[in-house]
Amino acid sequence: TDVKDQSKGASKQDESMTQEKAEELVMIAENAAAKMERMGYDVGYRLSERLAQNKPMSSNTSGGKKATPAMIQLEAVKFICKEFWSEVFRKQVDKLQTNHRGVFVLKDLQFQWLKRLPADVEMARIMAIKILAFPCGLIRGALSNLGINTVVSCDFLADGKNMSACSFNIKVKSTT
Amino acid sequence: MSKSGSITAAGQNLWAKVPKANSELFALTYGSLITELIRDYDQNIPEINNQLDRIGYSIGVRCIDELFAKSEVNGVQIPSCRELRETAEVVAKIGFRMFLGVSCDVGKLTEKSFSLYLSENPLSIFVELPQNEVGVDGSSSHGPDWTQLKYSNVYCGVIRGALEQVNLKVECEFVGDMLQGDDVNEIKVEVKEVIADGAGEDYQEE
Numbered sequence: 001t002d003v004k005d006q007s008k009g010a011s012k013q014d015e016s017m018t019q020e021k022a023e024e025l026v027m028i029a030e031n032a033a034a035k036m037e038r039m040g041y042d043v044g045y046r047l048s049e050r051l052a053q054n055k056p057m058s059s060n061t062s063g064g065k066k067a068t069p070a071m072i073q074l075e076a077v078k079f080i081c082k083e084f085w086s087e088v089f090r091k092q093v094d095k096l097q098t099n100h101r102g103v104f105v106l107k108d109l110q111f112q113w114l115k116r117l118p119a120d121v122e123m124a125r126i127m128a129i130k131i132l133a134f135p136c137g138l139i140r141g142a143l144s145n146l147g148i149n150t151v152v153s154c155d156f157l158a159d160g161k162n163m164s165a166c167s168f169n170i171k172v173k174s175t176t
Numbered sequence: 177m178s179k180s181g182s183i184t185a186a187g188q189n190l191w192a193k194v195p196k197a198n199s200e201l202f203a204l205t206y207g208s209l210i211t212e213l214i215r216d217y218d219q220n221i222p223e224i225n226n227q228l229d230r231i232g233y234s235i236g237v238r239c240i241d242e243l244f245a246k247s248e249v250n251g252v253q254i255p256s257c258r259e260l261r262e263t264a265e266v267v268a269k270i271g272f273r274m275f276l277g278v279s280c281d282v283g284k285l286t287e288k289s290f291s292l293y294l295s296e297n298p299l300s301i302f303v304e305l306p307q308n309e310v311g312v313d314g315s316s317s318h319g320p321d322w323t324q325l326k327y328s329n330v331y332c333g334v335i336r337g338a339l340e341q342v343n344l345k346v347e348c349e350f351v352g353d354m355l356q357g358d359d360v361n362e363i364k365v366e367v368k369e370v371i372a373d374g375a376g377e378d379y380q381e382e
Contacts, residue, residue: 035212042208043201046302050200087198 029126033133040137048142076146077104102172109165117163149173187273193250203301219320225329232333240338264290294361326350345369
């Protein structure tokens with residue numbers, strides 16, 4: 001029984017080691033994600049300037065009424081969902097939801113960059129955190145160039161079963 | 177049709193088949209990668225060049241697999257390379273065309289080396305390198321020497337990585353850079369060693 005106990009102890013130790021290891025990996029992934037987010041911001045900021053260059057804001061001109069900030073925000077987010085998304089990912093965002101008070105949820109059910117990741121694998125999830133930071137930054141940068149300061153985060157939909165379904169949550173901080 | 181003509185056609189054929197990314201997105205993303213490297217390595221320019229080469233190497237090792245796989249699937253024939261001239265043509269006309277949509281020219285061909293001339297560089301659109309800082313008295317100051325930066329050095333790593341997978345150990349250097357005021361982008365490729373094929377000695381029959 002001694003031997004048995006020992007092996008049990010060892011496997012327990014192994015378990016806590018892998019636990020620690022996994023936590024460390026998540027930490028590293030999050031640091032990398034912060035960096036990726038910053039790169040995404042740079043790219044999004046510049047790219048949205050290029051794409052929006054010749055595009056008048058329709059809510060500024062329609063009906064002669066002054067557009068409310070909420071209308072401008074909605075139009076900017078729609079621009080991200082349609083033009084910006086199709087330039088970058090070759091498809092539009094599948095679903096846009098908003099509470100009309102500065103919170104927007106963009107759902108992409110077949111996100112290009114995650115299509116090839118296996119489902120239900122922890123390492124793939126950690127990798128996906130890093131990959132997703134970039135588009136989060138893209139959105140934040142693009143909106144920031146349109147005069148809207150936001151915080152962007154992302155979630156997996158469908159709980160890891162299908163890695164490529166994800167949502168981007170945009171929260172407007174303030175308009176400048 | 178000449179052989180180089182059919183290589184060009186093969187390259188264009190493959191380019192038509194691969195999924196494309198927005199070229200501005202590509203260039204801007206590469207730019208932000210450079211910015212990030214400059215920040216990470218504290219403006220140590222030789223080290224930045226070095227890191228770009230390393231990044232390229234990892235890309236190149238995978239690129240060559242993709243090239244062979246995609247050409248197989250799409251029925252595009254890649255001519256076998258018996259001599260260096262043919263290898264150079266495939267890199268220039270198929271490799272660069274398939275992954276970047278541009279082709280480049282081969283020149284300065286010798287037994288052991290060749291140069292690739294890239295008249296169009298998709299990485300460097302929008303790019304302007306900063307001027308070196310000049311001190312008040314006109315002397316050069318302590319700022320980084322931007323003339324040393326090989327902005328597109330990632331290509332060198334890619335070529336090195338890709339050719340290593342087909343048993344050619346090469347050294348690459350970015351010798352002409354339009355961003356630095358040269359007339360044309362030139363990548364010099366020098367073959368160091370042809371790695372012997374087959375299993376190692378451990379596996380030889382007794």
